[in-house]
Amino acid sequence: MDLLERFAAGDLEAFEVLFRQHQQHVYGWIVRIVRDSGIAEDLTVETFWRIYRSRARFDPTGNFGAWACRIATNAALDHLRKSRRETELPLDLAADPRPDPAVQRETRYHIRKAFAKLPAKYRLVATLALVEDEPHDRIADAAGISVSLVKVRLFRAVRMLRKQLSSPGVQGAKP
Numbered sequence: 001m002d003l004l005e006r007f008a009a010g011d012l013e014a015f016e017v018l019f020r021q022h023q024q025h026v027y028g029w030i031v032r033i034v035r036d037s038g039i040a041e042d043l044t045v046e047t048f049w050r051i052y053r054s055r056a057r058f059d060p061t062g063n064f065g066a067w068a069c070r071i072a073t074n075a076a077l078d079h080l081r082k083s084r085r086e087t088e089l090p091l092d093l094a095a096d097p098r099p100d101p102a103v104q105r106e107t108r109y110h111i112r113k114a115f116a117k118l119p120a121k122y123r124l125v126a127t128l129a130l131v132e133d134e135p136h137d138r139i140a141d142a143a144g145i146s147v148s149l150v151k152v153r154l155f156r157a158v159r160m161l162r163k164q165l166s167s168p169g170v171q172g173a174k175p
């Protein structure tokens with residue numbers, strides 16, 4: 001019996017091996033979505049708890065890594081839906097450097113605020129596509145949606161961001 005079959009049958013040692021093999025990848029995937037290492041650590045634990053509880057539904061002929069990323073994406077989405085707080089973006093992802101640091105800070109603030117206002121399903125796609133530069137097919141696999149739906153959600157997210165960032169009082173902040 002191979003490792004994946006043993007895991008699906010409930011073998012705890014097989015689960016521990018899969019956990020060690022995939023923990024870093026799942027953590028990395030989650031931190032890219034939620035943008036917070038502490039929250040990503042908690043969600044990684046939650047993800048593997050969900051994986052263990054769902055082991056009977058896993059097809060041993062399938063791709064464990066892709067399945068784990070799908071569960072991780074769902075855990076991250078659940079978190080994003082529950083918390084509507086601002087998501088920190090790295091400073092270097094804002095607009096091109098401006099000579100005035102005050103303008104830069106204000107622009108970054110408005111971009112973070114605009115991202116935080118996006119519904120979770122749009123924020124997920126926008127963060128992975130625009131910030132992390134993930135390919136559409138990988139986003140689709142992880143989110144359990146079609147590539148076409150990824151493109152639609154990305155289009156809508158960009159439209160929402162543009163609308164929020166082009167409102168009066170927001171200067172120079174355009175995605």
